[in-house]
Amino acid sequence: MAIKLYGAVGSTATLRVKACLAEKEIDYEFVTINMSNKEHKTPEFLSRNPFGQVPALEDGDLKLFESRAITQYLALTYPENGTNLIIDDKKTMAVVGVWIEVESQKFELIGSKLAWELAYKPMFGLTTDDAVVEENEKKLEQVLDVYESRLSESKYLGGDVFTLADLHHLPVLKFLLGTKAKRLFDTRSHVSAWAADIQSRPAWVKATTA
8 A cells, every 4th residue: 555645735844754755765645635724623634643733644554643753664664765864873873863853852943933934924925023033043043053063073964974864954944045044054154055965955856846
């Protein structure tokens, strides 16, 4: 039975899973969930994700939700497909795990607020809250200073190869780099080079255009 991904256009969490599927070169069926029509709150969808959020994934009789849990499942279950997004060495993988957590607990929390204010609100005809932008730009600068230090030591966050730690950043990066927040990345040479590198990966281009 083919893998099915239930998601929404413009959803960063959906894009995270699409990026992983593209890197792993895994065929799947994409089922669009119309969130404006509240499809994510229907009993049918809630049977896949009881929290009523996208994405959700089915692989045979297995049902998963939460984008990072899905990407880790795909990386572990299909190691021979496409790009290896995990590291066999346990110590190196532990470092990758640290940066997976940093993305989730630091970068995403701040970056998603900025993306909402600077990218999504203008698309929806809403007014950007400049105070929220200023507050979170300062927070993001502090996070990116840590990234700059880390990326001065290695090409990618987890080490010398591209892993889930890098991939998980792609969706929020995509939106931030299209706004004035891009300057926060451009003024940090290692962060800027890393962001350009991972954004140009063929699998990411495929994930965002397919």
